[in-house]
Structures are given as C-alpha cells and as structure tokens.
Amino acid sequence: MAIAKGMMVRVWLGLRPMVLATKAHQAEVIFVDIGFMVMVVLFNSTDIEEGVNQRLDIFAWHNSGELFVDGHFVPIIPCVILSSNKHLDKSRDYTFLHPWLGTGLLTSTGSKWHSRRKMLTPAFHFKILEDFLEIFNSQSTKMVEKLANRADSQPFDIFPYITLCTLDVICETAMGVNIKAQDNSDSDYVKAVYRIAALVQQRQTRPWLQSDLLYRLIGSSKEHDACLKILHGVSYGTIRSRRIEYQKEKKKKKKLAKHMDDEVIGKKRRLAFLDLLLEYSEEGRGLSDEDIREEVDTFMFEGHDTTSAAINWSLYLLGCHPEIQARVHEELDMIFSSPDQPVTMAELREMKLTENCIKEALRLFPSVPFLARELQEEAVIDNYRIPEGTTVMVVTYRLHRDPDQFPDPERFDPDRFLPENVSKRHPYAYVPFSAGPRNCIGQKFALMEEKILLSSILRKYRAESCTRREDLRLLGELILRPENGNTVKLFPRV
Numbered sequence: 001m002a003i004a005k006g007m008m009v010r011v012w013l014g015l016r017p018m019v020l021a022t023k024a025h026q027a028e029v030i031f032v033d034i035g036f037m038v039m040v041v042l043f044n045s046t047d048i049e050e051g052v053n054q055r056l057d058i059f060a061w062h063n064s065g066e067l068f069v070d071g072h073f074v075p076i077i078p079c080v081i082l083s084s085n086k087h088l089d090k091s092r093d094y095t096f097l098h099p100w101l102g103t104g105l106l107t108s109t110g111s112k113w114h115s116r117r118k119m120l121t122p123a124f125h126f127k128i129l130e131d132f133l134e135i136f137n138s139q140s141t142k143m144v145e146k147l148a149n150r151a152d153s154q155p156f157d158i159f160p161y162i163t164l165c166t167l168d169v170i171c172e173t174a175m176g177v178n179i180k181a182q183d184n185s186d187s188d189y190v191k192a193v194y195r196i197a198a199l200v201q202q203r204q205t206r207p208w209l210q211s212d213l214l215y216r217l218i219g220s221s222k223e224h225d226a227c228l229k230i231l232h233g234v235s236y237g238t239i240r241s242r243r244i245e246y247q248k249e250k251k252k253k254k255k256l257a258k259h260m261d262d263e264v265i266g267k268k269r270r271l272a273f274l275d276l277l278l279e280y281s282e283e284g285r286g287l288s289d290e291d292i293r294e295e296v297d298t299f300m301f302e303g304h305d306t307t308s309a310a311i312n313w314s315l316y317l318l319g320c321h322p323e324i325q326a327r328v329h330e331e332l333d334m335i336f337s338s339p340d341q342p343v344t345m346a347e348l349r350e351m352k353l354t355e356n357c358i359k360e361a362l363r364l365f366p367s368v369p370f371l372a373r374e375l376q377e378e379a380v381i382d383n384y385r386i387p388e389g390t391t392v393m394v395v396t397y398r399l400h401r402d403p404d405q406f407p408d409p410e411r412f413d414p415d416r417f418l419p420e421n422v423s424k425r426h427p428y429a430y431v432p433f434s435a436g437p438r439n440c441i442g443q444k445f446a447l448m449e450e451k452i453l454l455s456s457i458l459r460k461y462r463a464e465s466c467t468r469r470e471d472l473r474l475l476g477e478l479i480l481r482p483e484n485g486n487t488v489k490l491f492p493r494v
C-alpha cells in the first residue's frame with residue numbers, strides 16, 4: 001500500500017514546528033500554521049495503527065512539491081533506511097553546507113563518498129586516536145584552569161567555556177594548529193565558525209532564502225561570503241604550510257633513514273588528520289588541496305559543536321541529579337590518584353558510569369536531533385511503499401523517547417546503558433551517531449574527548465544546574481542546544 005491518505009496540517013511558529021493538537025488514532029491531526037509555511041501532511045492513520053502497534057508512528061507530508069516521511073517513534077524507519085547500502089544520499093537541506101564544506105565526507109554521495117570513506121576510515125584508528133590524548137588532556141587542563149575563576153558558587157553560563165575548548169581540540173587534531181580559541185574567543189576565525197553555522201541554519205529554515213538569486217538579493221550572502229573567505233583562507237593556508245613542512249621532513253627522513261631508525265632520528269611527530277590526508281595525496285591517491293580542504297572543514301564543522309553540546313548536556317543532567325553526580329565523583333576518585341593526573345587509555349576504559357551518563361545524555365538530548373535522507377529508489381517500510389525522491393527523516397530526539405524501548409523515557413538513568421539492559425533493546429532504538437554505512441566516523445574520537453573533558457571538570461568541581469527541566473528551552477538548530485546556554489554553579493571539591 002502507498003502512504004498518503006487522510007490529512008494533517010502542520011504549522012510552524014517562527015522557526016519551530018508547534019504541535020497544537022494531535023488526535024492519535026484518528027484520520028486527522030491538526031496543526032496550525034502561524035508562520036510562512038503551511039504544510040499539508042498526508043497519512044493513513046488506520047493503516048498505521050494496524051501496522052505499527054496502534055500508534056501514530058509514520059508521518060508523511062508535502063512541502064514545496066517535496067514529499068517528506070518521518071519515523072515518529074519506532075526504530076523500524078532507521079532500521080530500514082540507515083542500515084541500507086542504497087539509501088545513502090543526504091537530503092536537500094545539506095546543500096546549504098556545500099559552499100563551506102564542499103562535498104566532503106558528510107555531504108558527498110555515490111562513488112566519491114565511497115572512496116573517501118574508505119580512505120578516511122584508517123585515520124580514526126584506535127592507534128591514531130591514542131596519539132590525540134595529549135591534546136585532549138592539555139586543552140581540558142586549560143579549560144579547567146579558566147573555570148577556576150568561576151568556581152565561586154555563583155551562576156554562570158559554562159557553555160562557551162566548553163565550546164571554545166572543543167574548538168581548540170578540533171583545530172589541533174584536524175589541522176595540527178593551536179588557534180588558542182580559549183585565550184582569544186574574539187579571533188576572526190572563531191567568530192566566522194560560529195557565524196557561518198548560524199547563517200546555514202537560517203537558510204535551511206527560510207524557504208525564501210533558498211534560491212541563490214534571492215539569497216544574494218535579500219539574504220546575508222555578503223556576510224556568508226566574508227565568513228567563507230576567512231575560513232577557507234585559514235584551511236588553505238594551513239594545508240600549504242603543512243605540505244611544505246611535510247615535504248621537508250620527508251626529505252630529511254629519507255637522508256637519515258638510510259642509517260638510522262626512528263628513535264635515533266628523534267621523537268616521532270604527532271600527525272593531525274590533515275597530515276594523513278597530505279600523506280595520501282603525496283602517495284598519489286589523487287587528493288588536491290581542495291579535496292583536503294573539504295575534509296578538514298568537514299571535521300571542523302562536525303567535530304566540535306557536536307561534542308560541546310554533548311558535554312554540556314551531560315553536565316546539565318548531572319547538575320540536575322546530585323545523587324548520580326555523587327556516583328560519578330566516586331568512580332573518578334577511585335580511578336584517579338589526583339585531579340591533575342592526565343587521562344590515558346586505561347583510565348578511559350575504567351570510566352564506565354561516566355560513559356553511561358554521556359550515552360544517556362545523548363539519548364535525551366542528541367547533539368544531532370534529526371537526520372534526513374533522500375531516497376534514490378522506492379523503500380518499503382512496514383508494508384508502506386515510500387516512493388523514490390521522498391525525504392525520510394529520522395528524528396532521533398523523538399525516537400530515543402520510545403516508551404517501549406526506554407520505559408519512563410524522560411527519566412535520566414545511566415543504568416539503561418548497562419550491557420544487560422542494552423541487549424534487551426532494538427538495535428536501532430538508539431542512534432545518536434546515526435547507524436549503518438553512513439554512521440558517524442568520529443564517534444570513538446567524540447566519546448574519548450567527552451569523557452576526558454567531562455571528567456576533568458568533575459574531578460575538580462561539583463556542578464549544580466540552575467535551570468529546572470520544566471523551564472528548559474531547546475534550540476533545535478544544526479545542533480541541539482539549550483536556548484539560554486547552560487547556567488551552572490560550580491563548587492571546588494577540595
């Protein structure tokens with residue numbers, strides 16, 4: 001059977017869709033439109049009820065001639081779509097990232113994506129990530145030092161402290177450059193990173209800015225281009241200087257290596273992702289400076305806001321649940337002999353509860369709140385034929401609240417991630433890093449970084465969240481963040 005019977009009108013208030021009334025199990029669900037966009041949403045609720053356990057689970061809607069489908073709760077949509085080798089193409093929304101990221105790993109499709117994914121996978125090997133520990137440790141030490149001035153039990157917004165730290169981490173690991181964002185948050189580069197993300201989001205959510213012509217006439221294209229000039233200038237500049245350095249080192253090594261091994265030559269230089277890409281390019285794998293720039297900028301984009309949001313949400317939830325925070329303190333005190341001890345792989349492995357808190361925070365507040373794919377061929381989901389060209393949404397924020405998979409879904413409970421509880425769930429019930437062939441290539445990197453940054457804060461401080469859950473306002477931009485920052489009080493633990 002094909003979807004698209006019955007009717008639903010969805011309404012957007014400003015940028016946020018607002019559900020004003022839903023009558024589950026009936027043919028019509030009414031949303032009211034107060035903004036620019038009126039969406040007529042089509043679905044057959046009777047079939048859905050029969051097909052998916054009496055719940056209204058699959059939405060489909062048309063907007064500007066495009067058909068969208070959204071898996072409301074059930075893991076079946078992510079299971080069919082994300083696990084597939086066919087449905088790999090991203091939706092139209094991602095094209096607004098192209099001026100900045102080109103068609104790097106996140107935004108590319110087809111054979112380009114396949115070959116890049118194959119080439120980049122070894123760059124995230126455990127051994128390479130281990131080399132980054134030093135960067136995670138040194139940048140988090142700096143963050144904790146900056147926080148010392150705020151640990152006076154007065155409320156303040158910790159969000160920018162964590163974000164600047166994750167920005168420093170990604171610049172050093174991706175480009176091999178320490179931009180010192182934590183010391184200089186006013187730098188043109190730092191400002192451009194933030195501004196461009198906001199401009200892309202603005203364009204994605206305002207249909208009248210989506211045509212290039214209209215964007216030039218009435219949009220912020222001048223500001224957008226000025227940001228691009230700064231961002232691409234830094235990326236290309238770094239690529240050029242690292243290439244020269246790389247070639248010099250290679251020559252030097254060649255001369256010496258005839259007689260000596262690495263230890264005699266000196267300490268091996270830690271490689272950034274950029275150096276690995278340069279190595280591939282020098283090995284003749286056909287990577288131009290532009291190709292490398294696309295990937296480095298993709299890591300810059302995907303690799304810092306996501307981790308910053310995840311650390312902030314973990315801290316927010318722990319700050320709302322002192323009894324669970326006390327358990328985390330206990331775990332950290334058992335593992336570390338002093339609050340300044342650098343984290344190694346051994347300690348990372350021991351931080352089991354800390355890790356489960358991070359996972360549970362990613363369930364309740366997934367940094368990437370939804371994913372979208374454009375079907376290149378028809379997909380069949382639970383007997384519904386979804387036609388080629390449809391945009392399929394996986395709204396992780398809602399998927400992760402399926403009460404069948406996560407009883408009492410709003411409750412923060414890290415023990416949901418104990419192995420015996422994970423094994424009871426559908427494998428696609430929890431997908432903060434997406435799943436299948438296009439899953440997040442950086443997820444191990446992200447978890448390592450989150451554990452180190454979060455634990456470095458909690459080894460020194462106790463946090464109290466100042467915003468009650470019922471007062472929390474969410475901003476579902478490219479990244480899911482609290483609208484008014486993350487206001488906490490910090491208390492020194494010693």
Ligand code: HEM
Nearest residue numbers: 105106302303306307310367368432433434440441442446
């Ligand atoms: C908590 C942190 C993170 C979360 C929640 C996260 C989540 C995700 C998700 C959901 C996707 C799929 C996006 C889509 O299909 O549209 C994705 C893709 C990706 N992520 Fe992450 N990510 C995180 C951190 C990172 C880091 C640290 C890096 C790099 C250093 C990274 C690099 C990428 C790349 C390159 C892709 C595209 C992969 C592909 O299409 O083959 N991510 N991430």
